[in-house]
Amino acid sequence: MALRKSNAEWNGGLKNGKGNMALGSGAYEGAYSFQSRFEEGDGTNPEELIAAAHAGCYSMALSGALEGAGFSPESVKTEAQVSLTKSDGGFSISKIKLVTQAKIPEISQEDFEKHANGAKENCPVSKALSAVKIELDAKLV
Known part of the structure; x- marks a missing residue:
């Protein structure tokens, strides 16, 4: 059975905070924010x-x-x-x-x-x- 992992860290409050998500394989790591999730800001979601x-x-x-x-x-x-x-x-x-x-x-x-x-x-x-x-x-x- 394959087990896959990824992780995320969020710092600060919802609207002014920021976070980072990373795939367990190391193939991707990127920032995310309230703006990148609910608006049109830079980063992923x-x-x-x-x-x-x-x-x-x-x-x-x-x-x-x-x-x-x-x-x-x-x-x-x-x-x-x-x-x-x-x-x-x-x-x-x-x-x-x-x-x-x-x-x-x-x-x-x-x-x-x-x-x-x-x-x-x-x-x-x-x-x-x-x-x-x-x-x-x-x-x-």
């Missing part, structure tokens, strides 16, 4: 990192499913759009939209859609985020 994880997981899952079905995927490119919304109860992730473009020789649209939807339901990050509505826009290129 947790939702952007969730989006990166989901896009990466989904792309691999779709490629693996297609390969397992006998296809030879050339590329699967995914953008995950994580919507952070404010309601009376505070902020929440309200929706994730996966926008995928795939280059798969000799596949029908029907087969592609079947595998694209299956990967959306079965990639580990989708499963972890199942409390959130996940939409899919998948196109063959």
Whole structure:
């Protein structure tokens, strides 16, 4: 069983504080702030990192499913759009939209859609985020 770790530190109050997040592998470390999360400030935010994880997981899952079905995927490119919304109860992730473009020789649209939807339901990050509505826009290129 693989165990993955990342860490974050926040210093100060919510609006004037600042923080740093780092992947356990050392592949990424970056600053975050109230402005980078809820406005348009410099730095990253947790939702952007969730989006990166989901896009990466989904792309691999779709490629693996297609390969397992006998296809030879050339590329699967995914953008995950994580919507952070404010309601009376505070902020929440309200929706994730996966926008995928795939280059798969000799596949029908029907087969592609079947595998694209299956990967959306079965990639580990989708499963972890199942409390959130996940939409899919998948196109063959």
